[in-house]
Amino acid sequence: MTELLKISLPDGSVREVEPGSTPADVAAAIGPGLAKAALAARVDGEVRDLGRPFEGDAALALITARDESDALELVRHDYAHVLAEAVQALWPGTQITFGPATDDGFYYDVMAPASREPFGMDDLPAIEEKMREIIKADKPLRREVWSRQQLIDKWEAEGEAFKAEWAKELPEDEELTVYWSGDDWLDMCRGPHLESTGKLDPQAFKLMRTAGAYWRGDQRNAQLTRIYGTGWLNKKQLNQHLHRLEEAAKRDHRKLGREMDLFHLQEEAHGSVFWHPKGYRIWRELEAYMRRKMDGGGYREIKTPQLMDVRQWTQSGHWGKYAENMFAVPDIVPEVDDAGEAEASPKVAADADWMAIKPMNCPAHVLVFKQGITSYRDLPIRLGEMGCCHRNEPHGALHGLMRVRQFTQDDAHIFCTEDQVVEEVRKFCALADSVYRDFGFSYHVKLALRPEKRFGSDADWDKAEQELRDAVAEAGMDNDEYGWEELPGEGAFYAPKLEWHLTDAIGRTWQVGTIQGDRVLPERLDATYVGEDGEKHRPVMLHRAIFGSYERFIGILIEHYAGRLPVWLAPVQAAVATIVSDSDDYAKEAVAKLEAAGIRVEGDLRNEKINYKVREHSLAKVPHLLVVGKREAEEGTVAMRTLGEKEQKVLPLDEAIAMLTQIATPPDLAG
């Protein structure tokens, strides 16, 4: 008698199955619906093929399209294999290498046969067609364990030099697997895969582009062609994705920033932003808004140095851990020759003192906290700063306003007692919520837990993580409505962190806000307060930001609103445009009155037709266009046209001003 295997299911039930059974058998036993929907299985936490037998008692969770991230990963991996099979079917002699899943799809690196050019965009339609044939053929994907020598022989026999090279380096003792697609094609692969190609939706993928890539990422090696595709569970998801790409391109803040004359970037200061008057107007409105929020939240604003001696950064630990991202400046006077020209590369004496530009504000805030003696009665102390920081980011990471080398944070550090942590974090949750709602963002709150490499004992981490959990629970945000989720291993090396992920108008997410409880920096920089017992105690330091950085947040806002900023943020809130020059005087009067009422207004008295003016101001995304012709000048009215609407409304100038004043009020000041 063989003993039955005990398979426990997510609902807590346990099923007993014959040895040799597979997850597919269990799915079938539960019901035909599930058997059909199942894509793969999670066995003791590891994603596996449905058809791979259990090796003993196990915990089983069946993966279906509802388990979106697992399912997508599987499907994309399968698309990659089908892609490779299709390319080889179309062009025998093509060598294949690797093909993983990516964030929105998959790619495969291949080497075209010597008889033809490298693959290009023109080849993609034919490959897609062949992939659909393979999917429709519903070829079973079958796992087999092979020996290393078997693999080497197979690849060498087929002239697959890259695969053979790789196989030779595989460890002898590990279980090596291949996957068959039907009986005529196979690739070596760790898996898992779907049961057959037919489980893929032939209408849910699209090949996007080709790019060059070197074998093993080394330019001394052969050059391969990387074929990129996007892959989804169904056609609807694919279309949504393609639509998102289109929308995103239209909303691109770099394009809108130029068109709306908000800012520019240029080589000489790459990664740093030149803000134009209109862009900086948005910044100033946001800054004024955030100051009101922080003042109201009991924060006190400070300003700290850009440059500090490297000794300070050594003590804070940044010079050791973060130096590669920091800009260092020798504390010297450049030598200038008689012509008044400095050397391009001034000599720096070996014993020169070095300063570094701050990559973050925290150490300086601790230094402010440390001035004088702080009593427990003074805590919590909340120090805020619109802190301008520089980080030398990897050059390939720079991206418009979203990733820059100079940025300004809406930063603050809260120094408090152990007992005050939960309440301070809860207050921050409420503050962040009020801000994000003012911009119409929904958001998810996530807790990033301890990483592998970290400071501090497990007991400290248990405590720190639990504090954040408790605070979120008290704020009532530890639920699905707030997308509450814990992310193991994602925390900072010194502390777990809460993260706020905004969802924008087209469904993309952006991490902006954060709060972290830090016990390391107060220790390193020896921050203390005097407790009720008259002894020195270590405060907890909470690092927090809501916008994250002004640059990035403005970039997100531009894309979120597709350039049509809410009136309170719009650089130009209204334009007064004349139809005929006879109404110039009246238009000037209207502009003056609007300005006096605090409206940001421009007059457009140019000798152009009204059609032209309407088009221009619409493209410039000015929210309100006030048109004045002979009639309006005589009657003291304006014809108001609101951006995005076709109809215009004629109303007395005074009423228009009252209305604009009202809708131009920032959300936190609106009654």
Next chain:
RNA sequence: GCUGCUGUAGCUCAGUGGUAGAGCGCACCCUUGGUAAGGGUGAGGCCGAGAGUUCAAUUCUCUCCAGCAGCACCA
């Protein structure tokens, strides 16, 4: 930082081994027109930087810089 692509007028882009072109924008003129482009004239360029090949390089080659798309990174 890695891979691929790109760099020509303020913007979007053509083009060529013999030092350049369009549309939009800008300036001026005509036009005073009622809700998304009225017409004309004109100005504007060290063709990203450096080196090489060549009688001759914006064009070909190499190096560097920057941008774009991915990747890695984002304390």
